[in-house]
Amino acid sequence: MASLAATPKPxxxxxxxxxxxxxxxxxxxxxxxxxxxxxxxxxxFLGVESAREGLGITVSYWQNLEAIANWKHHVEHVAAxxxxxxxxxxxxxxxxxxxxxxxxFEQ
Amino acid sequence: MASLAATPKPxxxxxxxxxxxxxxxxxxxxxxxxxxxxxxxxxxFLGVESAREGLGITVSYWQNLEAIANWKHHVEHVAAxxxxxxxxxxxxxxxxxxxxxxxxFEQ
Numbered sequence: 001m002a003s004l005a006a007t008p009k010p011x012x013x014x015x016x017x018x019x020x021x022x023x024x025x026x027x028x029x030x031x032x033x034x035x036x037x038x039x040x041x042x043x044x045f046l047g048v049e050s051a052r053e054g055l056g057i058t059v060s061y062w063q064n065l066e067a068i069a070n071w072k073h074h075v076e077h078v079a080a081x082x083x084x085x086x087x088x089x090x091x092x093x094x095x096x097x098x099x100x101x102x103x104x105f106e107q
Numbered sequence: 108m109a110s111l112a113a114t115p116k117p118x119x120x121x122x123x124x125x126x127x128x129x130x131x132x133x134x135x136x137x138x139x140x141x142x143x144x145x146x147x148x149x150x151x152f153l154g155v156e157s158a159r160e161g162l163g164i165t166v167s168y169w170q171n172l173e174a175i176a177n178w179k180h181h182v183e184h185v186a187a188x189x190x191x192x193x194x195x196x197x198x199x200x201x202x203x204x205x206x207x208x209x210x211x212f213e214q
Contacts (some may be wrong), residue, residue: 003127007202051160095111
């Protein structure tokens, strides 16, 4: 999705998920699409930005920490996370961050 | 650069820079490389992760807000930002966020 997330005025939260894929494909694309759609339907979801170029970066934006915790523990997401560790990722890092300020440019 | 940033224990800061490129090339790659190298030599720089797939996402990590402000106002970086607005980007968004927690996985 090549568009910038239209997030509200700060403060809000960002989940910065960076990952390196394993060689295994095996349903990864379908699961990634499914999780993206599911995330977008969670309470408190504000937007998402994603790109992969060797390294994958997905930043999702949320109203508060409770929304992030709920999404982390969503039953389908938990199952996907398990498969991610078992099959799809060789490494990943998740950072939870509070967005304090933002500024934008558009031509 | 396909590697996860080896950041220290939180708290620290993230600058989430997401962008859409214009059609203009005109020195963009060289400038991006130069700014990356320059950023890495600034006081308080902790790491960077970057990917472009239509949408570009660069997340740089910093010790504190002062380090971010100093980098924002670095004279060569200011000149690059000006060219970015004039030539290279159709839109971008910069978010300043305080990383409160992180967790990692490695196979």
